Amino acid sequence: MGLPSSSRGGQRVRLVVLHTAEGARTNASLYNYFNSTQVASCHAGIDDSGVSDGWVDYARASWTLRNGNAYSDNAEICGFAKWTRSEWLAHPGMLKGAAAWVRSRCDARGIPIVKLTPADVRAGKAGVCGHVDYTNATGDGTHWDPGPNFPWDIVIDLARGTGGGGSNPGGPAAPTVEDDIMSMGNGGPTPAGEWGRIVVPLNGRRFLRIATSYGDAVKIDGISIIDDTPAGSGANGKTVQLGGSVAPDRPGPWDFARTDANFANYSHVVIRYQCAGPVTAWVNDRP
Numbered sequence: 001m002g003l004p005s006s007s008r009g010g011q012r013v014r015l016v017v018l019h020t021a022e023g024a025r026t027n028a029s030l031y032n033y034f035n036s037t038q039v040a041s042c043h044a045g046i047d048d049s050g051v052s053d054g055w056v057d058y059a060r061a062s063w064t065l066r067n068g069n070a071y072s073d074n075a076e077i078c079g080f081a082k083w084t085r086s087e088w089l090a091h092p093g094m095l096k097g098a099a100a101w102v103r104s105r106c107d108a109r110g111i112p113i114v115k116l117t118p119a120d121v122r123a124g125k126a127g128v129c130g131h132v133d134y135t136n137a138t139g140d141g142t143h144w145d146p147g148p149n150f151p152w153d154i155v156i157d158l159a160r161g162t163g164g165g166g167s168n169p170g171g172p173a174a175p176t177v178e179d180d181i182m183s184m185g186n187g188g189p190t191p192a193g194e195w196g197r198i199v200v201p202l203n204g205r206r207f208l209r210i211a212t213s214y215g216d217a218v219k220i221d222g223i224s225i226i227d228d229t230p231a232g233s234g235a236n237g238k239t240v241q242l243g244g245s246v247a248p249d250r251p252g253p254w255d256f257a258r259t260d261a262n263f264a265n266y267s268h269v270v271i272r273y274q275c276a277g278p279v280t281a282w283v284n285d286r287p
């Protein structure tokens with residue numbers, strides 16, 4: 001049995017639409033849900049491992065955008081519309097997958113890789129949008145996915161294959177968003193009283209953001225940035241304490257950002273943390 005679908009009735013596809021699955025966390029579980037219920041579908045699923053495509057033939061309409069099904073291609077991301085930007089950025093595989101899918105569908109149909117507003121959707125323009133933009137454009141339904149904090153800027157830049165920098169005149173070449181996403185590290189929970197360690201390439205960048213993964217009631221006891229030249233050594237003894245705005249023992253999801261010209265002198269940063277849940281860190285030029 002395949003997933004349910006309908007004829008497009010001769011309509012031209014002009015919207016490439018992203019959704020959030022609001023429950024399923026993997027492509028396999030999302031597909032199984034659609035296949036067992038036969039009440040909804042989409043063309044592709046996107047999870048932390050990337051894109052699973054071809055669930056519904058692109059010549060046919062999937063069942064995910066109500067009256068907009070006939071003129072849209074649709075993918076469901078295995079995330080949640082309520083996620084914060086930090087929570088989205090803790091899922092680089094999903095963001096890369098979303099960008100790759102958007103690019104493939106736009107290329108296949110000659111649709112510009114442009115994020116549409118609800119007014120654009122209402123005006124009949126071709127491009128990329130979220131379910132919420134269709135909802136706000138048409139009044140058809142109430143869905144607001146993929147949510148107000150979905151990082152469209154990053155996904156659209158990744159889909160275009162262009163950089164997102166340019167804010168660093170006179171300094172090192174602006175990094176691309178792809179570089180930003182690559183410049184991240186992950187660390188797991190640490191046993192009580194022990195330090196975890198994440199190494200992230202800095203590559204001349206001057207902005208650093210550190211965040212915990214979604215939903216974990218973590219405790220950050222402190223973070224240091226260490227001059228890590230040569231890479232991986234954690235050597236040279238220059239420790240940059242970020243402590244001022246890092247409150248010890250503060251529970252809950254955690255997001256810290258700071259711009260510092262000194263960061264540009266370091267090749268890598270080593271982040272030492274104590275935490276009861278997973279920690280993700282990354283650097284970019286886009287505070």
Ligand SMILES: [Zn+2]
Nearest residue numbers: 019131143145
């Ligand atoms: Zn949706």
